[in-house]
Amino acid sequence: xxxxTGIIDTLSTVPLVSLQQVLxxxxxYGPGDYTLSDFRTDGAFLLPAGTYSISxxxxxxxxxxxxxxxxxxxxxxxxxxxxxxxxxxxxxRMAQVCLLRTFPITGATxxxxxxxxxxxxxxxxxxxLVGPAAKIGLHVNPNFECDLYFMCVL
Numbered sequence: 001x002x003x004x005t006g007i008i009d010t011l012s013t014v015p016l017v018s019l020q021q022v023l024x025x026x027x028x029y030g031p032g033d034y035t036l037s038d039f040r041t042d043g044a045f046l047l048p049a050g051t052y053s054i055s056x057x058x059x060x061x062x063x064x065x066x067x068x069x070x071x072x073x074x075x076x077x078x079x080x081x082x083x084x085x086x087x088x089x090x091x092x093r094m095a096q097v098c099l100l101r102t103f104p105i106t107g108a109t110x111x112x113x114x115x116x117x118x119x120x121x122x123x124x125x126x127x128x129l130v131g132p133a134a135k136i137g138l139h140v141n142p143n144f145e146c147d148l149y150f151m152c153v154l
Contacts, residue, residue, distance in 0.1 A: 021061045021149035028147050034138040059125035059151040066145035086120045094144045098137035
């Protein structure tokens with residue numbers, strides 16, 4: 001059975017197949033708060049080395065790289081052929097991503113979306129209907145560490 005998709009969603013959403021993750025070389029990010037407006041790469045596929053604005057990306061793949069042994073876990077799907085992907089769910093929020101957008105006339109910056117991280121690897125795609133992200137706010141809980149991969153059309 002096929003699913004129906006509205007014309008606005010079809011025209012405003014970038015197909016997942018056209019996106020490629022690009023590692024942010026400013027990381028890994030340890031415990032604390034970060035306000036990020038750009039990311040850095042030394043070259044990825046067709047993207048030359050340099051610093052790029054977050055307003056040109058379509059989302060972020062957040063990967064937890066350090067987990068304390070005392071973190072509460074509920075075991076989920078795991079497959080040895082997927083070494084990073086895991087359905088294990090951590091009771092403690094490991095990190096949080098806040099999507100910040102700026103109103104064009106007033107210049108006010110507001111949080112439009114909040115993503116709480118409970119999996120080792122989570123993909124967050126920006127809702128396309130409200131325009132590009134201006135920045136992201138990243139909070140990493142104590143004793144955790146993460147890498148960010150920004151989703152780009154290459």
